[in-house]
Amino acid sequence: DTAVSQTPKYLVTQMGNDKSIKCEQNLGHDTMYWYKQDSKKFLKIMFSYNNKELIINETVPNRFSPKSPDKAHLNLHINSLELGDSAVYFCASGRGERDNEQFFGPGTRLTVL
């Protein structure tokens, strides 16, 4: 059973388009995250949700909008895609307490042309 799943795995699109990445976890965790990993492998947190509520928003442009319909899902919608949005996006989940490790999805490689 996949613990944290993301779809799609690859996403190639044109500048200016709007796209969504879906994430689901079946671990029963209360907290979910989105991370962006750039071409240099730097991993930066974008958002964190706890029980469907936003708790962390790391100065991400407004074009990025997370949506959490329930605590098992955290989707990422991106409007007006730009070249600089090309990266690998990782979803993760955890129990939310600071001593808990995070479980990561397989990543979505977004390429904006």
Add this chain to the structure above:
Amino acid sequence: AQKVTQAQTEISVVEKEDVTLDCVYETRDTTYYLFWYKQPPSGELVFLIRRNSFDEQNEISGRYSWNFQKSTSSFNFTITASQVVDSAVYFCALSGTNAGKSTFGDGTTLTVKP
């Protein structure tokens, strides 16, 4: 503010060599947690270990060992007798007062050559 520094961007060793990946952190919290994650070439991120700020005991798991020293704010990771399968990007992370948020270092890319 929290900060994690992994000064070694890339390390290359030959199989069977021992290698240490450095991690230095900054935090004002008195209680905090440190983590190491591994990202092999396949891309997934895998949790390796967690250590809390009150437990300075070193930990060994097979060929992996971790050395936590509060005095130097370091949480270093040593791989003994490295193998090609150890080739990966390794991330050190810190979690403090802000529950649910971990600050990641920039990662160290380890290449183990046969």
